[in-house]
Structure formats: C-alpha cells, structure tokens
Amino acid sequence: MNTEELKTFIFLSKVKNFTLAAEQLFVAQSTVTNRISELEKEVGKKLFSRGSKTVTLTEEGEIFLRYAERILELQNTSIEEMNALSSHRRKFAIGAYNAAYETYVKSLVDECLKNNSITAVNIMYGHSLDLIQQLQDNMLDAVFSSIPLKRLGYNCDVYDIDRMALVCKKGSNDYPDGITREQLAKTPYLMCDFALSEAGVFIRSLFPKNHIFRLEVDNSSKLFHYLENGLGCSFLPYKMVKSKLEDGLLEEIKLNDFTAPNVTTYLIYRQNYDIGRFLENRFDDE
Numbered sequence: 001m002n003t004e005e006l007k008t009f010i011f012l013s014k015v016k017n018f019t020l021a022a023e024q025l026f027v028a029q030s031t032v033t034n035r036i037s038e039l040e041k042e043v044g045k046k047l048f049s050r051g052s053k054t055v056t057l058t059e060e061g062e063i064f065l066r067y068a069e070r071i072l073e074l075q076n077t078s079i080e081e082m083n084a085l086s087s088h089r090r091k092f093a094i095g096a097y098n099a100a101y102e103t104y105v106k107s108l109v110d111e112c113l114k115n116n117s118i119t120a121v122n123i124m125y126g127h128s129l130d131l132i133q134q135l136q137d138n139m140l141d142a143v144f145s146s147i148p149l150k151r152l153g154y155n156c157d158v159y160d161i162d163r164m165a166l167v168c169k170k171g172s173n174d175y176p177d178g179i180t181r182e183q184l185a186k187t188p189y190l191m192c193d194f195a196l197s198e199a200g201v202f203i204r205s206l207f208p209k210n211h212i213f214r215l216e217v218d219n220s221s222k223l224f225h226y227l228e229n230g231l232g233c234s235f236l237p238y239k240m241v242k243s244k245l246e247d248g249l250l251e252e253i254k255l256n257d258f259t260a261p262n263v264t265t266y267l268i269y270r271q272n273y274d275i276g277r278f279l280e281n282r283f284d285d286e
Contacts, residue, residue: 003072003075004035005035005036005038005039006039006068006071006072007025007072008021008025008032008035008036008039009035009036009039009047009064009065009068010065010068010069010072011024011025012032012036012048012055013048013057013061013065016054016055016056017053017054017055018032018033018055036048043060043064045058045060045061045064046058046060046061047060047061047064048061070137073134073137073139074137074138074139091120091121091122092112092120092121092122092141092142092277092278093121093122093124093139093140093141093142094109094121094122094123094124094140094141094142094143094144094278095123095124095125095126095131095134095135095140095142095143095144095145096123096124096125096131096143096144097125097126097127097128097131097144097145097146098125098219098220098221099146099220099221099236099237099240099263100144100145100146100159100265101123101125101144102220102221102240103160103162103237103239103240103265104144104159104160104265105123105144108278108279109121109123112278124139124140125219127218128143128145128146128147129147131143131145132145132147132149132268135149135154135268135269135270136151136154141269141270141273141275141278142267142268142269142273142275142278143267143268143269144159144265144266144267145265145266145267145268146199146200146263146264146265146266147266148266148268149266149268153270153271154268154269154270154271155267155268155269155270155271155273156266156267156268157266157267157268158264158265158266158267159265159266159267160239160264160265161262161263161264161265162237162238162239162240162262162263162264162265163237163238163260163262163263164199164202164235164236164237164238164260164261164262164263165235165236165237165238165241165245165252165260166179166184166233166234166235166252166253166255166260167227167233167234167235167236167241167244167245167250167251167252167253168227168230168232168233168234168250168251168253169227169228169229169230169249169250169251170248170249170250170251171251172230172251173251173253174187175253175254177254177256178253178254178255178256179253179254179255179256180256180257180258181206181257181258184206185206185207185208185211187232187233188214188231188232188233189207189213189214189232189233189234190213190214190215190216190217190223190226190227190231190232190233190234191203191213191215191216191217191234192216192217192218192219192220192222192223192234192236198261198262198263198264199235199260199261199262199263202260202261203235206258214231214232215231215232220236220237220240221240223236224244227250228244228249228250233253235260237263
C-alpha cells in the first residue's frame with residue numbers, strides 16, 4: 001500500500017462519496033475507485049459498503065481506518081524528526097493532557113526555548129489513552145498522563161499529586177458556607193471529562209446517570225471563559241486555577257458532606273530514555 005491510497009481511503013471515509021472525494025482531491029473519480037480497489041486487494045478485505053449515493057465503512061474498514069491514520073502519523077513524524085536534525089541537535093516530542101500542559105508542561109517548554117537554541121519541541125495534546133498509544137508507536141518521547149501505564153519497557157513515574165477544587169466566578173458563589181453533594185447535582189455544572197482517571201469517575205458519580213450538563217468540553221482550559229463569566233462551576237486541579245484564585249477572578253466553593261479525590265499526573269517514557277534533559281533543561285552537554 002502507498003501513501004496516496006491511504007490518504008484517499010481516509011478522505012473517502014469522511015466524505016462518504018466517490019464523486020465528492022475525487023473533486024476535493026483534484027483527481028478523476030476513476031483514480032479514487034482504483035486506489036480503493038488496490039487497497040482492498042492488498043488487505044484482502046472489503047473496506048467500504050457501496051450504496052446508491054454514499055459509501056460507509058465496513059467493520060473491517062473501521063478497524064483499518066485506525067491503523068491507516070497511525071501509519072500516516074508515523075510517516076509524518078519521521079520526516080519531521082529527520083528534518084529537525086538539520087537545524088537542531090535535539091528534538092523532544094511531548095504529549096500531555098490539557099490540565100497537565102497548563103500546570104506543568106508550559107513552563108518546562110518556556111525554559112527549554114528560552115535557554116537554548118539547539119532544541120526543537122513538538123507538543124501533542126489529547127486524552128491520556130490516545131497519547132499513551134502514540135508513545136508506544138514511537139511518535140512521542142514522553143507523556144504526561146492522568147492514567148498510569150504498567151508495561152515492560154516503560155517507566156511510569158508519579159510526576160505530581162494535586163487536589164481537585166470546585167471553583168466559580170468570584171462573587172457568584174451561592175453557597176458561601178459550603179455546598180452539599182445533593183446541591184451540587186442541581187447546579188449549572190460545566191463539565192470537563194477527565195476520562196478514565198479517578199477524578200473523572202468521581203465527577204461523573206456526583207450526577208445522575210445520563211445527566212446532561214449545561215456545558216461539556218474536552219479541554220479544561222476552555223472552561224475559564226465560562227467560569228469567569230459566571231455561567232457555572234467546575235472541578236479543576238487546584239494548581240491549574242491557583243493564579244485565577246489569587247487574581248480574584250475565581251473563588252473556591254467549600255465541600256460540606258463529601259471530599260474530592262486527588263488528581264495524579266504520571267510521567268511515562270521508554271526505559272533508558274533520558275527525560276532528565278527536558279525536565280532539568282540540560283542541553284550544554286550535547
């Protein structure tokens with residue numbers, strides 16, 4: 001299989017129409033058809049179910065799509081890394097879930113970029129499970145994750161432990177004496193999904209099953225705009241909101257009859273990988 005076949009397959013899976021795919025890829029429709037046919041011959045499976053006007057992925061096609069995307073990502077990463085060697089003597093590819101980036105990684109990258117000119121940094125944001133998969137695919141050097149990885153060949157260190165704080169706009173706290181679990185379930189809660197972490201499971205448990213939140217995002221820093229405008233409250237790592245609390249933009253709501261779990265950030269990297277160079281800003285011994 002070649003790159004163009006994979007790109008065409010991925011694009012067709014999104015637009016679900018051969019004619020539209022051909023128009024937007026600037027090729028003849030027969031070219032799209034031939035590329036898909038060759039790919040199906042090579043993998044030995046039917047990847048699309050053809051309808052009168054649209055196509056949909058088969059079960060095998062759904063599985064192959066995940067691998068096709070990863071193959072292209074690996075190819076792009078390898079090219080970027082080889083190109084980086086021409087102008088930088090060191091390249092770090094770091095993955096982080098959003099709260100970890102805001103709390104820890106951003107300052108590390110600042111120091112890295114300010115204090116040397118020989119290092120390139122590539123940052124990938126996402127959910128911890130996706131980032132861990134990219135680490136195992138050698139697309140990332142290290143991952144700041146909300147969930148641990150126990151696998152031979154990898155180190156999984158506790159990077160930091162923080163507490164969860166329930167916060168709202170300064171002056172908009174309707175519960176100055178503290179909020180109960182029952183009261184929280186009835187408030188306009190702004191939800192950021194911490195996925196499979198203990199904190200994420202805890203937050204989901206505070207609300208009825210299939211609860212519809214006033215707002216739900218997958219990027220914790222995007223909540224600040226809505227919190228600062230008094231549109232609800234949310235649990236976020238304390239160190240992430242500390243400056244907002246100190247500046248008087250947000251305030252913390254006391255918890256009365258329940259406690260929130262801590263949020264643990266893990267640093268995961270391959271064994272024998274010198275992550276200390278990045279963490280300690282050591283570049284003069286290159």
